[in-house]
Amino acid sequence: MTATYREIKADILGRITRGEWKPGSPIPAERELAEAYGSARATVNRAMRELAEDGIIERKRKAGSRVRLAPLRQARFDIPLVRREIEDQGAAYRYALVQSEVGRAPDWVRARMGLPAGAKVRHVVCLHFADAAPYQHEDRWINLAVLPQARDADFSASGPNEWLVAHVPFTEAEISISATAADAGLAAHLACAPGDPLLQIERCTRWNGRAVTFVRLVHHRGHRMTARY
Amino acid sequence: MTATYREIKADILGRITRGEWKPGSPIPAERELAEAYGSARATVNRAMRELAEDGIIERKRKAGSRVRLAPLRQARFDIPLVRREIEDQGAAYRYALVQSEVGRAPDWVRARMGLPAGAKVRHVVCLHFADAAPYQHEDRWINLAVLPQARDADFSASGPNEWLVAHVPFTEAEISISATAADAGLAAHLACAPGDPLLQIERCTRWNGRAVTFVRLVHHRGHRMTARY
DNA sequence: TCGGGCCAAAAGTCCAGACAAAAGGCTGGC
DNA sequence: GCCAGCCTTTTGTCTGGACTTTTGGCCCGA
Secondary structure: OOOOHHHHHHHHHHHHHOOOOOOOOEEOOHHHHHHHHOOOHHHHHHHHHHHHHOOOEEEEOOOEEEEOOOOOEEEEEEEOOHHHHHHHOOOOEEEEEEEEEEEEOOHHHHHHHOOOOOOEEEEEEEEEEEOOEEEEEEEEEEEOOOOHHHHHOOOOOOOHHHHHHHHOOOOEEEEEEEEEEOOHHHHHHHOOOOOOEEEEEEEEEEEOOEEEEEEEEEEOOOOEEEEEO | OOOOHHHHHHHHHHHHHOOOOOOOOEEOOHHHHHHHHOOOHHHHHHHHHHHHHOOOEEEEOOOEEEEOOOOOEEEEEEEOOHHHHHHHOOOOEEEEEEEEEEEEOOHHHHHHHOOOOOOEEEEEEEEEEEOOEEEEEEEEEEEOOOOHHHHHOOOOOOOHHHHHHHHOOOOEEEEEEEEEEOOHHHHHHHOOOOOOEEEEEEEEEEEOOEEEEEEEEEEOOOOEEEEEO
16 A cells, blocks of 8 residues: 555545545544555555644544534735735835834833833834835834844834844734724825725734734735635 | 754744844754754654744755744634634624525626626625624625525524535635625624724635635624734 | 765664553443 | 453654665767
């Protein structure tokens, strides 16, 4: 036999999608499957583990594996750099700095980032264009207590995200997606009408538990994020 | 030594986040790491493989592993059943059917689902409440050519999603997120003002390449999807 | 200098066996 | 009947070894 873990995974998935093994019903134990496929248990284990990661099956020691009842499905959205995102669509990327200043963080930013009163931040507003059309409005706050070098960084030619990936090691982040209405400023920058519904992504990045940067990305009218699973 | 793959993964990740191994720079080969950690190469392999899946490092045969330059980060959003989503928030779930009919799919739905002209569909509109507040507006189209049993299913007491997970085996799906403005009907159902920005999720589910169902989920004003990575 | 072909290095996979860790279920005492 | 504690099943992980596949880099010839 000598089935690869990919073949085993595909075969099991096939039995599930064809309805051979129904939601809630148990799947044979690893030993049995290993014998059936003529491979080592480790190989079956890898196939099953990946199916569990994909949210297709549930596994419990002693109780065995079963097809998930409620398909707790998860969509993976890639979050590339805006430049990449735009260039991958075959459009020309252009960047424009709108505003840049250093000062004390306003209360709502302090609350979001968990900063102490009077914390110094660098505030940058900029725009990302795909060809001639505005694509994304970026409103970024950088915690100068963690990243003092950001005070003097030059964001006139390229965006703060590109500077950040080059200067900050890997971090944790919390990301949230919502809908917002264009105010006058956003409408002017994104070439839409005030009140238009826009997709907004907010991300707060932390390093060793301290907030490094908070960014609010508002996309052009009609933008959609797509994923497959 | 006898390090577990979790410990190895955490240690490598630590070296990366601490900046010890910088973006773009190479990571020692599996053999070397295995020796350093005093474990088998398979164990190191698993740690590295997961780091690659998480988008932290890049791996290539012969070339070795290196810390990713552009952190192609991916956010995972769980998409549970609405009932679960609401009950997990500690609110009481309530369901209400608004409209249900069988007929020919309008053109825009046919285009979205890839159906032939004149295809018969069941169209269901319903609402999901968290406690007394409207939470989500569901506009669903079910392809009766694939699921003829859906013609006579009773959606007056519980939503079509619950019926579907019980009657359809696992499927592929395409999901997309965008912002939309409330029209008069949505405003009335979701207790918001016309024109309010609302978060909209559209999902088209396929089985063996044929569209099973297309659903448009519009959330209450202010809803946000959150993920961590 | 350029290109093709070969080689070796690195990741990718697999195996057979072992032990670890949950956790369902049984049994016996109350 | 109920509960605690043990037993056993099942998954989770690890080992040391092997073979496979990919591919960067070297060598050599044109």
